[in-house]
Amino acid sequence: MDKKSLSERDICSKFISPAIGNAGWDLHKQVREEVSFTKGRIIVRGKMHSRGESRRADYILYHQQNLPIAVIEAKDNKHSLGSGMQQALGYAEALDVPFVFSSNGDGFLFHDRSGTGAQVETELSLEQFPGPDELWQRYCQWKSLDGAARQKIEAPYYDDGSGRMPRYYQMNAINRTVEAVARGQDRVLLVMATGTGKTYTAFQIIWRLWKSKQKKRILFLADRNILVDQTKNNDFKPFGQAMTKIAKRQIEKSYEIYLSLYQAVTGSEEEKNVYKQFSPDFFDLVVIDECHRGSAAEDSAWREILEYFSSATHVGLTATPKETKDVSSITYFGEPVYSYTLKQGIEDGFLAPYKVVRIDFDKDLQGWRPPKGMLDKNGELIEDRIYDLKDMDRHLVIEARTQMVAQKVTEFLKATDPFQKTIIFCDDINHAERMRQALVNLNPERIAENRKYVMRITGDDQEGKAELDNFINPEARYPVIATTSKLMTTGVDAQTCKLIVLDQHIKSMTEFKQIIGRGTRINEDYGKFWFTIMDFKKATELFADPAFDGEPVVIYSPEGDDSPVPPDSPLADEEGIVDGGDWLPEGDETDGGEEGKKRIKYVIDNVPIHVIAERVQYYGPDGKLITESLRDYTRSCVKKQFASLDDFLRRWTDAEQKKAIIDELAAQGVMWEALDEEVQAKRGQPLDPFDLICHIAFDQPPLTRKERAEQVKKRNYFAKYSGAARQVLEALLDKYADTGIEHIEDIKILQLDPFSQIGAPIELVRAFGGKPGYQQAIQELESELYAS
Template identity: 75%
Template sequence: MDKKTLSERDICTKFITPAVAAAGWDIQRQVREEVTFTHGRVIVRGKLHARGKARRADYVLYHAPNRPIAVIEAKDNTHGPGDGMQQALDYADALDVPFAFTSNGDGFVFHDHTVDGSAPGAAVETHLTLDQFPAPADLWARYCTWRGLDATSTPKAEAPYYDDGSGRAPRYYQVNAINRTVEAVAKGQQRVLLVMATGTGKTYTAFQIIWRLWKSKQARRILFLADRNILVDQTKNNDFKPFGAAMTKITGRKIDTSYEIYLSLYQAVSGAEEDKNVYKQFSPDFFDLIVVDECHRGSAADDSAWRDILEYFQSATQIGLTATPKETREVSSTFYFGEPVYTYSLRQGIEDGFLAPYKVVRIDFDRDLQGWRPPRGMLDKHGQPIEDRIYNLKDMDRQLVLEMRTQAVATKVTQFLKAGNPYAKTIVFCDDIDHAERMRQALVNLNPERVKENRKYVMRITGDDAEGKAELDNFINPEVRWPVIATTSKLMTTGVDAQTCQLIVLDQHIGSMTEFKQIIGRGTRINEDYGKFWFTIMDFKKATELFADPAFDGEPVQIYEPTEDEPPTPPDTDAPPDGLDPVRPDPGDDPPDADRPDDDTAPRRKYVVGGDVTVHIVAERVQYYGPNGALITESLRDYTRQCVAKQFRSMDDFLRRWSSADQKKAVIDELAALGVLWEPLADEVQAKTGQPLDPFDLICHVAFDQPPLSRRERAEGVKKRNYFAQYQGAARQVLEALLEKYADTGIEPIEDLKILQLPPFDRIGAPMELVKAFGGKAGYTQAIADLERQLYPPRQA
């Protein structure tokens, strides 16, 4: 047998899998092949979307289900045995495993991250023959040493996951988070922090952590704390449902201590008055484990009533969950809980394709930028004399209400929805309840036809409005159309699982990075069943400037400053940290309790000015989420040239790739994966040329400065060359219709065989009949290739 002639799959089947099996690995239980562990980044093209390349490991080896410990990258025998190592190490890092192997069928190259390369005679990478592959017990022992697990903690860390037999399994980053947390607790760590971006399944992750600790009897009685009723109810009814009769929600003032799993609002068990501190009905050592959801809020402040609960149960292991750890000079999540045992960021979630990318529409008004000064002695609509000074963006909707500004915001929102999908779920974040009500009225008046269809088209959902709050579940339910637009202040900044939210409007002053992250998180969920793959942020108050702050998507850095006379207590000791500087966070920085109105705590004087003071847009720009996680603000043309230059050295190089591609869609997808933004690029070029260009001409024109041809011009050129003369009957009708479809919609649709099911092809004949008119599928495919060669003839020298 000549190995050089074998495919990579043959190498796996004939050499790698047998070698792994011979080492003692259970092929059915411990070895998985071709493991795809990401979805591939969502790439938006017009109203369509595509997926970037998903990450797929050739092999993942497991100690037990959801306990990966090694990856193997295979290559065919034309490669060296170590050629795939960098790729294997990349996958090993993502899957949080220390062992990476590569093989071409001759042997293995073994990278062992547990080895101290500085030790005499120790080698991080070694060559192994096929019969030297390590046994499962060998790698597991090395893994435990690497993780710091000893004879006592190892059995605890091996506690099984919950499996209901449905096939649902945690995603790779959830596995990392769960294993890291369970291992930390098994080793005796008392405070554990887990940071996961909004929309990545923190509650399901928490459930699996609690389940494993509960089943292994490391935690017999557990308290799950949240600060929103909706969070507690969603948790109890969904992810935590398997706990069944062992679980209860604390609702009254009397505690039943016969349960094992307790879910509660902070507010339900604590209060400013001692008789409201229901949690004290439990003994201080009652709970073995407390899980704190959204721990960046009250539990991060050392003088809060919420922190009192944690300190009362200080002997319990405490796990903090957050998408946005709070780190200021007054408040610190990491000071109390310690450094995160695992972090999964928004950027990583978007890159992996688990979270939705976004584009930003920034709109600036003249009064915000240039300021407005009232004429001397001017009274507002309520008869108040307006203080004589210059009002600008920082004053809008706080000290000064310009009714025309509210109207202008509502108009832009309405125009955006009407131009796309008027039923796209939309959240408008306002500065306070009064602002949210004015915005609701403006949107109602601008959308009379939708409001006539259903009066709940626009609803104010704030803490003080019972009817609005009652519609929150309908808003977040993908199956319920109404409400479509929600105006709010603080109530919907967090804990709202709005899977189909496609537009987030920022008309709110946001000075807190924590709150900004939470608000952006309302749009980051993907819901494929309802076509939600991306979302838009419309910003009227420069809030999106926070995207440029390194803290937006970076690791949390502790900058908390304890008092000088008392040193900080290490986070992983049993004693709670004391001696913290008792400074309360800004009340405007955190969402208030779910059962209180969400207005600011201190009243402000507002001046309301009517329609005599006009407001105009002076600047509007669109920014796009780029492949590196940063917003693209440069010229689209310059950015496109840079993207194309990464793949093609010259126009001839591009033309060769385009001509040789069996499907042009492959080239289009390659460039999209590199960051080419087809939709905005096509819109920008069409605005200047007046003609819709297909991707080929867009690249030739923008990247290589060639005069463009429109799709219609290319189609007419094919007709003039009388290309169809060689075809008769149904075959000719199909090709003529395909050419017309190309002129209307571009190259990609005509490459998809499913197009034959659509008009006008369905009037010519059934898809199978149409394919037979070309002599079969091979003939049809050849005809499409010939048509594409006619559309893109060789460039004349």
């Protein structure tokens, strides 16, 4: 057998799999092949999106089905033994795996990330592949797990029989937490971006700790009733009869899993007695959802519960660990055992990317000063000073500004999809109500169809709050637009929200992350792959701050150090004071001012507003926002692949199938249809990807597909063929002019009209002397099409 002629899959089945099996691994239970562990980043340009390639490991080896401990990257035998190593190390890092192998079928290159071996990289023969016990021993050594701890971490995940496995980062989070608890760590913090399945992750952690009998009685705390109910009815359902929800009454102590609202067990003395009905050592595990809120503050009522049950292990989950001068998640819980950020989620294709539409108004940026003695709409004398962006909707309401924001939102919805779920974040309840009125008046035909097209959903409005479930429900069409201030910043799982409008002053990074998190969920069934942020108050400048997606830094000082946050911090306002931006309980949204005084808000109805700048920015490959057109993006993509026009022409000519190059660029985000549409708008006829590249990346004058086909006909290229072969080639040329190069490269085209009228596919291929002759004729046809 000539090994060099074997494909990569043949190398796997004939050499690598047998070597793994011979070493004692159970190929059905402990080994998974061709595991796609990410989905492929969603790339957005204009109104189009595409997905990049997912990351796929050739083999992942598990200890007892739920602990990945080794990755193997396979290559065909034309490659060297270690040529897959760098790729495999990238996978191992993501999968939190210590043992990494690369193979070409001759043996293995073994890389030990754990530091438990004599050297980092070793060459092994096929017979020397290590067995499961050896790697498990070394894994435990790497993780500092003694005999007792090893048994504790072996409890399996919950399996509902559907084959659903936690995603790779959820598995990392679950395993890291279970291992930390097994080693005796009693405060554990997990940081996972909004939309990445924190509750499901929490469920699997609790399930494994409960099943292994390490933790017998467990309290899960959330801060919204809707979240507790969603958790009980969805992710936590498998706990069944062992689970109960704590209410404000006598407690039944025969359950094992308790779900509670923070507010249900704090507040008045009577309410505090609810948790005091339990002895302080009743729970041995407390899981705190959204622990960046009150539980992170030293003096909060919520922290009181944690202090009361201080002998239990506390696991905190948050998308945004809160780190301010007064509040710290990390000081309480310690450094996160695992973090999975928004940037990683978007890169992996599990979270939706965003584009930003930034709109600036003249009075916001240039400022406005009232004429001397000017009275506002309510007869108040307007204080004589310059008002700018920081005053808008706080100290000064310009009615034309509210109208202009509503108009811009309406224009956007009409141009894209008038029924895409939209949240507009306003500065306070009054602002949210004004915005609702403006939108109602701008959309009379939609309101006539259903008065709930626009709803104000704020803490003080019972009817609005009652519509929150309908807004979240993908199947409920109304309400479409929700105007809000604080109520919808967190805990609102709006999977189909495609537009987030920021007309709110946001200085708290925690609050900004939470608001952005309202749009990051993907729902493929409803066509939600990405979302748009319309920003009227420069809030998206926070994206540029390293803290937006970086590691949280502790700036809380328990010793009472009063040093203020530096004035240039994005969390500080103009006086250098931190705006905590923390969650307000439902119904507690105020206009409050300094020391409880009602601040004066001037209302002006006779000052015009003009847009002075409007730009669109996209989420770039490095996680930064880029202002870039479809053409610019395509040009930079192509030039990364091909250094020059000659380089491109050489690759194109040499490619057996042009489709391979077209697909390769599509995977990097070149959107052929959108690009063709844009260029066609000027030229009127479809272009081939070849011409799109030459024209956009290398400034060559393009030919349409029709023009290319005509040139081939003029050169009388078909003269050397006759009969059915000639008819086939002429029909292929017409097909190319209609549908493009990819279709004529696919032999299945011979099953379609007009080819099926000429003869059966097998006869048509025979007219060229067999398949090799047919394929050669196609390549010659392509050479003629692209002859310079």
